[in-house]
Amino acid sequence: MNTRDxxxxxxxxxxxRQRYIVGELSKNGKYEFRYKAEDIxxxxxxxxxPLIAFPDINEVYESYDIFPAFSSRLPDKRRKxxxxxxxxxxLEKYDAFELLKKSGGKLPTDSLEFIDPIFLDETNIEREFYIAGVRYYDYCDEKSKNTKLKLDINEKLILEKDYNNKYDKYAIKVINKENKIIGYIxxxxxxxxxxxxxxxxxxKCVVINKECSDTCEECIKVKLTII
Incomplete structure (x- = not known):
């Protein structure tokens, strides 16, 4: 967007388990990091x-190299x-920015991750991600670790706006072919x-992976395309 990634x-x-977009990292010649006013x-x-490396929520931080606070979240390029x-x-080559975008840069020590945002001026948008809120819709049987709702790989899912959602005014319900809610975007x-x-x-939104987990936060993975 505007020549920046x-x-x-x-x-x-x-x-x-509510998620907030707290910051944005961008690059175009040099890197910039700033906190997002809407959610911070x-x-x-x-x-x-605020992150130790970026203490001022009103500052725009700049660097010609990717910030160590973020590159340290990635596997070392010298690994075998x-x-x-x-x-x-x-990825064909090691690119810290692209690796953060693809992997999320998640660590077991905190609750941060990077995501590749959607900009609607793009054409042929494609994203893969896990459906949110699955644990509230009785998808997994915690004792047997088996799924309760029928869901098939490559199944096309229905996306429907939820006008009464008090947590997200843009909330989108995800519904399976049996017309049951399985979670949210x-x-x-x-x-x-x-x-x-x-x-x-x-x-188009289709199921590409499904499994049970202890928290059911990463149970149903989908591929979304917007043309």
Whole structure:
């Protein structure tokens, strides 16, 4: 967008699992990091603390190299298995920015991750992600670790706006072929997908992976395309 490439930094509040877009990292010749005004204050009220490397929420931080606070979240390029890691994310060479975009740069020590945002001026948009809120819709049997709802790989899912959602005014329900809600589009994509629906863009959402987990946060993975 505007000749810059962007990824968003998302923070998850551990009590409610609500996600907030707290910052954006962009590049065009040099890197810039800034906090996102829309969500940062809400996140701070719920316990988010500005990153040590970026203490001022009103500052725009610049660097000709990717910030160490973010590159440290990635596997070392000197690892013996680095080629396998790059192949996993369909990268031909080690690019820290692209690797953050593809992998999310998640660590077990915090609740931060990077996501590749959707900009609707793009054509042939394609994203892969996990459906949010699955644990609220009785998808997994926690005791047997088996799925309760019938869901097939490559099944086409229905996206429907939820006008009564009190947590996200752009909320999008995800519905299976049996007309049952299985979860929601993650909040960091909901505004753009809501606008795409209103503008009658051609949208396709299909299941590409399904499994049970302890928290059911990464149970149903989908591939979304917008033309």
């Amino acid at each position: 962007y990824i968003y930094l998302v923070w998850k509040y551990y009590k409610t 204050n809400k996140a701070i009220k719920n316990g988010f603390k 298995d680095v080629k396998e890691i790059l192949a996993k994310y369909k 993650p909040v960091f994509f909901s505004k753009e997908i809501s606008e795409a629906i209103e503008n009658n863009r051609k949208i």
